Amino acid sequence: MGNATLRPPAKAAAAQRLIRAAGERLTAPRTAVLAVLLDAKRALTHHEIESALAPGVPVDRVTVYRVLDRLVTLGLAHRIPGEDRTWRYVASRDSSHGPHAHFTCSRCGKTVCLEAVATPPDVKVPRGFLPQKVELTVQGLCASCH
Amino acid sequence: MGNATLRPPAKAAAAQRLIRAAGERLTAPRTAVLAVLLDAKRALTHHEIESALAPGVPVDRVTVYRVLDRLVTLGLAHRIPGEDRTWRYVASRDSSHGPHAHFTCSRCGKTVCLEAVATPPDVKVPRGFLPQKVELTVQGLCASCH
DNA sequence: GTGCAGATGCAATTCGGTTGCGTCCCGCTC
DNA sequence: GAGCGGGACGCAACCGAATTGCATCTGCAC
Structure with a gap:
C-alpha cells in the first residue's frame, strides 16, 4: 500500500498535475491526500488516509474530510458507503464512469x-x-x- | 406506509407467527417492530421505525436496535447501508435471497x-x-x- | 406457580462526520 | 517583488447514529 515517508514522488507529481488541471488551488494537504489515494491499491477509509499521511505533513482531520469532499466533487475520487457505516475513497482511475x-x-x-x-x-x-x-x-x- | 395507531392486526399476527416460527421468544417490542416492517412499502431507517411505533407501545431506542439486529440475524429482515450513513431495514419478502x-x-x-x-x-x-x-x-x- | 435464561430499559459512551470561526496562504495584480 | 483578497486550513465544539454496561423484568418451560 505504500509507505507515507517513502511515497513515490511520481504520485505527488501526478496529484499536483490533477489538482492543477481541475483548476484548483494547489496546497500541501490536497497534494498529500490525493497522492495517498493514487498510491493506494484499494479503497481507503478516512482513518487509513489520515494515518497514511501522518508522518509527513500533519494534516487536520477536518481538512482531510474537506479535501476528500472536494476531490469527490471534482470527480478525482469517488466514495463508497461501506457496511461499517464509513466512507471509503478511491482515486478515479479515469473519467470513464461506467457502472x-x-x-x-x-x-x-x-x-x-x-x-x-x-x-x-x-x-x-x-x-x-x-x-x-x-x-x-x-x-x-x-x-x-x- | 400505514398508521401506527391503526396498524393492520393482520401484520401483527403475521409478525408473531414469524417470530414464533424462528424459535424466538415472543415479546411486544419484537412483534411491534416486525409488524412495522411488514407494513412498510419501503426500507425504513431506525428513526422512522421508532416513530412509526411510538403511539402504541413505547419501545426503547436501544431495544429497537437490538430487535432489528436480531431480525436481520434470523433472516426475517435485511439492512441496507445508505448514502447518508444510516441503516435502512426491510422485512425479507421471502427466503429467496437472490441478488x-x-x-x-x-x-x-x-x-x-x-x-x-x-x-x-x-x-x-x-x-x-x-x-x-x-x-x-x-x-x-x-x-x-x- | 416458580425459576431462570434471555430480553428490556436506562444512562453513559463511542465514533464518524460536520460546523463555526479566526487565521493563514495561494495566486492574481500591479 | 510587495500587496491584497478570497479561498483553504486548523482548532474546538458539536451532532446524531449506533453501541455498551448493568440492573431489572418477563416469556415460557417445567
Whole structure:
C-alpha cells in the first residue's frame, strides 16, 4: 500500500498535475491526500488516509474530510458507503464512469474496485423513477481472509 | 406506509407467527417492530421505525436496535447501508435471497426494494476472492421527487 | 406457580462526520 | 517583488447514529 515517508514522488507529481488541471488551488494537504489515494491499491477509509499521511505533513482531520469532499466533487475520487457505516475513497482511475463494482471483504473490511463488470445492469425501476447511478457491491472474503 | 395507531392486526399476527416460527421468544417490542416492517412499502431507517411505533407501545431506542439486529440475524429482515450513513431495514419478502437490488432517491432518501433484477451475477473477482453476497444499489430520483 | 435464561430499559459512551470561526496562504495584480 | 483578497486550513465544539454496561423484568418451560 505504500509507505507515507517513502511515497513515490511520481504520485505527488501526478496529484499536483490533477489538482492543477481541475483548476484548483494547489496546497500541501490536497497534494498529500490525493497522492495517498493514487498510491493506494484499494479503497481507503478516512482513518487509513489520515494515518497514511501522518508522518509527513500533519494534516487536520477536518481538512482531510474537506479535501476528500472536494476531490469527490471534482470527480478525482469517488466514495463508497461501506457496511461499517464509513466512507471509503478511491482515486478515479479515469473519467470513464461506467457502472461501478466494488468488492468488500466481510471479515477485514478491505474494499477494492472491480474493473469491467461484464453485466450491463438493465435494472427495472418502478414507473416514474429516474435512475442516475448504479452501484454494485459484492460482499465476501478477500484472498488473505479466505 | 400505514398508521401506527391503526396498524393492520393482520401484520401483527403475521409478525408473531414469524417470530414464533424462528424459535424466538415472543415479546411486544419484537412483534411491534416486525409488524412495522411488514407494513412498510419501503426500507425504513431506525428513526422512522421508532416513530412509526411510538403511539402504541413505547419501545426503547436501544431495544429497537437490538430487535432489528436480531431480525436481520434470523433472516426475517435485511439492512441496507445508505448514502447518508444510516441503516435502512426491510422485512425479507421471502427466503429467496437472490441478488438483491435497491433504489435510493438521492433527494428524499427513500429506499425501496427492486424486485426481479435481470442481473446475471457474473462479476469478475480477483483470484482467491470468495464472493458471498451481491448488492445492487441504484441511485436516482423517485417518482415524487422527479 | 416458580425459576431462570434471555430480553428490556436506562444512562453513559463511542465514533464518524460536520460546523463555526479566526487565521493563514495561494495566486492574481500591479 | 510587495500587496491584497478570497479561498483553504486548523482548532474546538458539536451532532446524531449506533453501541455498551448493568440492573431489572418477563416469556415460557417445567
